[in-house]
Amino acid sequence: GESVGLHLPTLSVQEGDNSIINCAYSNSASDYFIWYKQESGKGPQFIIDIRSNMDKRQGQRVTVLLNKTVKHLSLQIAATQPGDSAVYFCAENMDNFNKFYFGSGTKLNVKP
Amino acid sequence: DAGITQSPRHKVTETGTPVTLRCHQTENHRYMYWYRQDPGHGLRLIHYSYGVKDTDKGEVSDGYSVSRSKTEDFLLTLESATSSQTSVYFCASRDRVEGEQYFGPGTRLTVT
Numbered sequence: 001g002e003s004v005g006l007h008l009p010t011l012s013v014q015e016g017d018n019s020i021i022n023c024a025y026s027n028s029a030s031d032y033f034i035w036y037k038q039e040s041g042k043g044p045q046f047i048i049d050i051r052s053n054m055d056k057r058q059g060q061r062v063t064v065l066l067n068k069t070v071k072h073l074s075l076q077i078a079a080t081q082p083g084d085s086a087v088y089f090c091a092e093n094m095d096n097f098n099k100f101y102f103g104s105g106t107k108l109n110v111k112p
Numbered sequence: 113d114a115g116i117t118q119s120p121r122h123k124v125t126e127t128g129t130p131v132t133l134r135c136h137q138t139e140n141h142r143y144m145y146w147y148r149q150d151p152g153h154g155l156r157l158i159h160y161s162y163g164v165k166d167t168d169k170g171e172v173s174d175g176y177s178v179s180r181s182k183t184e185d186f187l188l189t190l191e192s193a194t195s196s197q198t199s200v201y202f203c204a205s206r207d208r209v210e211g212e213q214y215f216g217p218g219t220r221l222t223v224t
Contacts, residue, residue: 034213043202043215044155089154098143098162099170100213102154 008087012109019077021106023090028071030092034100035064035075039086047075047088077108085110115139118203118216126224131190133219135203143206144186145213146170146178148199155202161186193223 013019025033031052036044048059050066050073057064063076073090087107091100115138125131135144146158147170157170159178167178175197177189186205190197203216 041217043204043217045215046212049211091155098145098160098168099157101171102147102156104152104154 008105008107010107010109012111013080015080015082015110015112017080019075019080019084019108019110021075021077021088021108023073023075023103023106025071025073025090025092025103026101027092027094028068030094030101032093033064033066033073034091034093035062035073036089036091036102037084037086038089038105044089080108080110082110082112084108116203116205116214116216118201118219120219121217122220124222124224125193127194128192131193131221131223133188133201133203133221135186135188135205135216137184137186137203137205137214139205139207139214140183141205141207141214142183143208144180145204145206146176146186146188147202147204148172148197149202149218150199158188158201190221193221195223197221198223 034049035047038044048064050057050064055066061078065074087105089102089105091102093100117136119134145160147155149155156172158176161167161180179187201219204213206213
């Protein structure tokens with residue numbers, strides 16, 4: 001697989017702790033958001049999505065929170081595991097579901 | 113994982129030469145995408161397709177063209193490669209307007 005050496009903001013957490021990864025999006029007209037996980041050497045992998053008519057959505061061990069007032073998105077990972085170590089991206093979509101705009105990502109390091 | 117592959121996985125080429133990257137999916141997905149990933153920029157959409165022979169430009173389409181003659185194949189062509197096109201290229205596909213986008217493993221292209 002391929003990966004890109006990115007100088008990214010990094011979040012380091014202890015195994016078992018909860019992680020919160022934040023994302024500020026750019027356009028108040030964005031109405032659909034996705035969080036992706038990218039492991040080293042692989043393509044991005046879908047985690048969870050949320051529409052703008054919601055402010056919270058839960059998945060398995062993950063929760064996405066959307067604050068449209070301040071254009072902020074967060075991803076919460078419960079009981080973080082070593083396998084969660086990766087780069088996490090948020091993506092926003094407006095008007096056309098084919099055009100997504102990705103953030104630059106946050107690197108999550110999980111310490112055993 | 114959805115059956116999505118990219119070829120070649122690595123390529124080094126000289127400035128001014130044409131390059132074609134291939135994306136192949138076996139899921140009969142309608143929508144396909146080409147992105148590039150560079151340090152500090154996350155993923156940026158180059159072109160996308162919403163059906164056979166139906167394509168449109170993304171955020172960074174200059175210098176790139178695409179073709180989709182069959183549902184399963186989406187080709188990205190750099191007519192005359194430049195050093196600024198050195199990047200990691202990801203293909204993705206999706207079967208419906210919302211929801212998960214499945215990414216390929218990426219192609220690392222170096223233009224010397």
